[in-house]
Amino acid sequence: MASPRPGPNLSRIASSLGVSVATVSNALSGKGRVSGQLIEKIREHAAELGYVPSQAGRALRTGRSGVLGLVLPDIANPLFPKIAQAIEFAASAAGYGVLIADSRGDVAAQTEAINRLVERGVEGMVIIPRRATRISAAACPVAVIDTASTPGNTVAADHWQGGREIAGHLADLGHQRILIVGNNHESNVQNDRAGGIRSALRAGMHAETLWIDRLERDGGNGCTLGLAEKARQGFTAFAALSDLQALRALTELQQAGINIPADVSVTGFDDLVWSPVVTPSLTTVRMDVDRIAGIAVLALVNSIRTSSLREGMLVTAETDRVAMQLVVRQSSGPVNPASKTSEMENT
C-alpha cells in the first residue's frame, strides 16, 4: 500500500524530462550547478505539473521539520490572539510553520501538550507557561514568554516599567489616591505591574490594591467590586492590571452614575480589542508583541542552527525585556491636569 501522495514527485518530473532526480532537485533548489537552460526547463515543467515538494521526504532527509510549536495556557485568554498572530507571522517570515497546542487546565496538560509537539517533530517551541510553571528541559530548544522574573531563556514585556508608565500618567493628571485592581494575586505578571505602579508614585500619592480573587474568596460584595464606594472614599484613579478588569471597573462605575473621566480615571493594560471601542475609551499600556515574538522566534532559530552542531537541547538568550508603550485615551482627569507643571505635588 503506502498510498503514494497524489501529486507529482521529483522522479516523475525527472523521467518525464529525461534527466535525473538529482538534477531536478538541484534545479529547483538552486543549489548544485545546473545549466541555466535546464533550470528554466525544469522549473517550468514542475510548475506546470503543480509540483509541491514533500515535506515528509525533505524532513526525513534533512532532519528538519520546518515547524515550530506554540504552547499556550489557554487560548481563550483575550491576550492570546495578538501573541499567536505575532508568533505565526515571525515564524512564517523565518520559513517555519506553527503547530499550536492548548495546555488548558493543569500543569499535566501542559506537559502533555509539549510532548505532543515533540512527537510531531517540532524543531523548537515557544511556550507561554501556566502561572508558576517552570519549564523543564524539553527535547528541543524552547523560548519562554513570561515575566522577567522567570529565570533564563525568556522573553518578556517589561510589565514593571509598564506599571511605571501608568503611574506617571496618573500622576500627570493630578491623581493622588489610586486603587490598583487585579484579579489574581499570584500572577507574576500582575504583581510586576502593580509593583511598577507603586514604585513610580510621586510624593503625596497613595495606592491600595484590590485583588478580585481574594474578594471573591472572602465572599465579596456579591457581584460588584464596590468601586463606587471606593470612589466615595476618595479614590480618583482605578488602575486595573488588565483591560478586562478595567472594563469591569469602567462599567461598574458608570452604572453607579460616576462619570469617567470627569469624576474618576480608569486605566488598563494590554490594549485589547475593546479598549479603543468603549466610551470613554481606555488609557492602557501595550506590549510590543511583534518585537517579543520576533525575539522568541529568532532565539529559537539560532538555537536550532547551533544545535545541529552540538546536538541536544539548548536554551535561548538570557531574559530579554521589551518595553511597554503607554496609549493615552483618557487625557483629562478629575483633578485638573497638573501635567505640565507638577509643582502641585508639594502642596
Added chain:
Amino acid sequence: MASPRPGPNLSRIASSLGVSVATVSNALSGKGRVSGQLIEKIREHAAELGYVPSQAGRALRTGRSGVLGLVLPDIANPLFPKIAQAIEFAASAAGYGVLIADSRGDVAAQTEAINRLVERGVEGMVIIPRRATRISAAACPVAVIDTASTPGNTVAADHWQGGREIAGHLADLGHQRILIVGNNHESNVQNDRAGGIRSALRAGMHAETLWIDRLERDGGNGCTLGLAEKARQGFTAFAALSDLQALRALTELQQAGINIPADVSVTGFDDLVWSPVVTPSLTTVRMDVDRIAGIAVLALVNSIRTSSLREGMLVTAETDRVAMQLVVRQSSGPVNPASKTSEMENT
C-alpha cells in the same frame, strides 16, 4: 551530513535488543503478531531510551502527516480564540496536530496561507474564510466554517435562528422598538443575524438597523453612534450583532446617563469573554463552538479516509447548521416584563 535526529530510532532499539526493526515496529504499534513477552520487553526498553517515533519517517512511509491546517481571516478577531481552541481540541482528540495560518489582509494572503499549509503537507484544513471569499478546490479536503449562505461543505452556527432567539427574548421583555446595531453591512453573518431578528418580531414590534460602517463612511457623529438620541426617540432595545458592538452600545448609553436595564436593554452575539464581566452583564447568544469544530474535524477526517481510496480532493458534508443558544443576563427590561403573560402584545 543529513544530521540524524538526536534521539534513538527503531534500529537502535532493535540492535540493542537483538531483534529486527520490523518486530520493534510491530511491538510498539501493536499490529503484527509479536509475543507478549517480547512486546513487554521492547516497550520497556523503548520507554527507557525515551524513544519518540519520527513523524517524518512515518509520514513518508504512510503518506499521512497527521496534521490539519486552520486558516483564519484574522487571529486578532475576538471570536477566534474559542474556535481555535475548539478546533485544536477536536483535532487533538482525533489524533491530529493543527498548523495555523493567519490570512490577515486580503484574499491573496488567504490563498497564500492555504498554499503554505498544503506545502507543509496538511491532510486537510478548516478554513474560516474572509468575507465573501469562495474557497476554490484546494489540494486537500477542506471544511469551511461560515454562514449557512455559503454553498456546500460548510459548517455554520445558525445565525438566523440566533437572531430569532434575541427577538423572542426582547419581545418577552415587552420591547416594541428595537435598534439593530451592526458594524459591517456586507457581512453574511451579520445580515443573517439581523434577518433572524426581523423575522421573529411580533405584532406591534418595529426594528431599524444602524450600520456603523455606513455611519462612519458618511462622516458619522464623530466617535459616537448617537444611541442616546435613539433612546430619546423611543428605542428601548439595542440588539447588537456582535458583543463588541454591544459593548460599544452599552458604554455609550451609560456614558449618556441612560440606565441599563432600567431604561433600555442591550443584547449582543457570541458570548465573548467580557459579556459576563461588564455591569450590567450582556444578554447574548452563543454558538456551540465545540459542536461546530467537532463536525468540521469529523468531516475532514472522514474525507481523508475516503480520499486514500479515490485519491484527490473531496468536499465535506453539506452545509450543517448548529443551533445558537440564548444566554440571558439582563432578565428585566424597561417596559415591565410581559414575559409570562404575553397578552400585552395585543394592546
Added chain:
DNA sequence: CTGAAAGCGCTTACAG
C-alpha cells in the same frame, strides 16, 4: 554540468 547511489526512519506485505 550531470547522474548514480546512499540513506534519513518508518511500515508493511511477504516469506520463513
Added chain:
DNA sequence: CTGAAAGCGCTTACAG
C-alpha cells in the same frame, strides 16, 4: 511468532 527487504520522496557528497 519473527525477520529480510522494499520503498515512501528527498538531498547530498561523490564520481564522471
